[in-house]
Amino acid sequence: MIPPDSERRPRVAIIGGGFAGLSAAKALAGKPFDVTVIDRHNYHLFQPLLYQVATAGLSPADIASPIRAILRYQDNVRVVLADVSGIDTRSKEILAEGRRIPYDTLIVATGAQHAYFGHEQWAAFAPGLKTIDDATYLRRRILLAFERAEAETDPVERQRLLNFVVIGGGPTGVEMAGAIAELANRALKADFRSIDSRDARIVLVEAADRLLTPFDPSLSQAAKESLERLGVEVRLGASVTDCNSDGVWIGKDFIPSRTIMWAAGVMASPAGAWLKAQTDRAGRVKVNADLTVPGHPDIFVIGDTADVAGPDGRPLPGVAPVAKQEGIYVARLLISRQKGREIDPFRYRDLGSLATIGRSSAVVQFGKLKLHGFFAWVLWCVAHIYFLIGFRNRLIVALNWAWNYVTFQRGSRLITGVTGARIDDVKKSDGPPLLSKAG
């Protein structure tokens, strides 16, 4: 790190306004640094609730806040809306949309995106869920599947439209499967005349022998039983071997479906390539104990883009608490270094893990404490409201949940970006084409 000269304050550039980048920026409030936060979106997204946008429970704006607004009163921060395309570590500049943004210290917090690990052709048939546009696209596909089933006269095709396959039994997959089941069983059940939305078949496919592998096996079992009570078919030890517009192959077993969702894996952002740094299998940059990149004491990588070993030696999971603690750690380290002091290596303080299955059902693990059922679900709700940014979003989300709880309805059931039920020629703005009916 370059010591500040007498003329100006050191420039800290942060790429990414997610949990990691934002917590670093906030922890530098009022400190003698010129901070620049660069993101390709104008908002910070509360990703843990993104599945509720995809399943029509919440609006995008309920779980997103403008980064500028969050950092509005922090005078030493400048926010830049731009797509970063690379980093020039020699000249110490970030390349973004034809501009070069100089830095003294760089914090890379560019997150992860869903990945198909050698099966990129599946992206067109099994879209993933990482951005708001992903969520409104999935919402459109799920709602249109019911609409098209209502209009369909062929019973085989009608059932294929009512089959939903979620690939991946981590928190996102479990939450999506539970939410689609509740949509079909409760929110939509009085709405159609030719179909019974409860005929929907929801299949959750997981390659491991249990769901929610980061949790204790007893909670995995509780989650599986909860999902089964909602009518979800849980297929464990089941590896997807192929995927097309007609359905999903698991070995020789074929599940016909027009609506497939990918929640089976993520890949870190291309920051490793930008930095020419060593990465793990998931593209995460291997960092030192102080979260700097080996050979680059002025560059930190944090959040889902970093491969940081936990106490058990395994990489820490890509979850919000890890990202936040890493962001705060880097800010503290920079402040200390400026005063000529060093601080201890980063250590993650485990705040526990939570995942919800649906109405009144969640699993919670905090050290030795393991909970499932209604009380776990209340804890899940409280924690998610608490960690949302902004009073307005907290209030609106709490109200939506209360309304959803009382009425069983979903408040955001809009099919946008398309008219009618013909989706053959509709494309996602920056994603795979929608399925054609002919397959």
Add this chain to the structure above:
Amino acid sequence: MIPPDSERRPRVAIIGGGFAGLSAAKALAGKPFDVTVIDRHNYHLFQPLLYQVATAGLSPADIASPIRAILRYQDNVRVVLADVSGIDTRSKEILAEGRRIPYDTLIVATGAQHAYFGHEQWAAFAPGLKTIDDATYLRRRILLAFERAEAETDPVERQRLLNFVVIGGGPTGVEMAGAIAELANRALKADFRSIDSRDARIVLVEAADRLLTPFDPSLSQAAKESLERLGVEVRLGASVTDCNSDGVWIGKDFIPSRTIMWAAGVMASPAGAWLKAQTDRAGRVKVNADLTVPGHPDIFVIGDTADVAGPDGRPLPGVAPVAKQEGIYVARLLISRQKGREIDPFRYRDLGSLATIGRSSAVVQFGKLKLHGFFAWVLWCVAHIYFLIGFRNRLIVALNWAWNYVTFQRGSRLITGVTGARIDDVKKSDGPPLLSKAG
């Protein structure tokens, strides 16, 4: 109208789930008709508040409700999501996405869309506001203009990005101009570092000699003064002669701008062409006193698609109360006819007109009663909450407004469908391309 045979109940098909179509469907609840409501969107949209979505105050789902959900418990209604492409009046069938939907009685309530009246090439530069996708597209353009101004180093281009031109001084134009002014002056003012959002110049262009021509001239004057207090430049008697990616021409006067909005005229849906019926200059179908199409006693046209004379002989305006009363009238007429009774011709009961300029400012006219200022604004708020459909939407909109009133913030400031600030190659899904920076 065909009398019901002993076998089945008469089939009433309603094209359009807006105010007109929906009120007709609801007024037929529990009556011996088989009703089909066909819309190309899965939601009913509360259009009077669409400008608040375009200016980041509300989320789309706050002002839209699924048509299926609204009519869920009305057993004699079936909802069809489909794009109608024509009507076969001989076989009495609606053509929609390859399907033929039969009817005994047809109610056409397909609304209107913005129109450029011979200047269709302006659509690419001056988008209008009629759908949710229009609104999120305008929101993206308005917010990106500020983002690009923040990044711009050329002062001439920077100011061009901060110039907003609204064409048309009716309610939509007045509301848009006021809302953009409040966004620039209040919500965004602490958010940027290189620009002062208050340097935004908002120009409202109207060809007539006053704003809000359907209102009393004293209220037009009050609205103009309110807008001017917000910093909006009101240009009366000003006809747009050309429009391109660099700005707007008013005769020899040029207003440079990268963000132009069209609120200067609407054209009825193509129902007139489907029916080969006589239409007025705005494409509205001329109907009989009972709202049937001349020569087609089994076809009614209502709402913005109908040209219905008011008490003063001029056509009734395209507003929600007219549409609703027409829908209810047609339902009553059908119920009476079935009992062998005729009813009086349609007569509009004027419920007054309202338009808002911005925070604490609106104009209200009800017969001889004319109001402007704070109390008019409270009336405007109460009326709009009251007429929203659904308890959840009422509560969420009221809370958003309360939050907006107290904090001056906007809750829905998301730029979606695009990443970064390069918008050169971004297209609206079914609309004009975004401006390229080079113009």
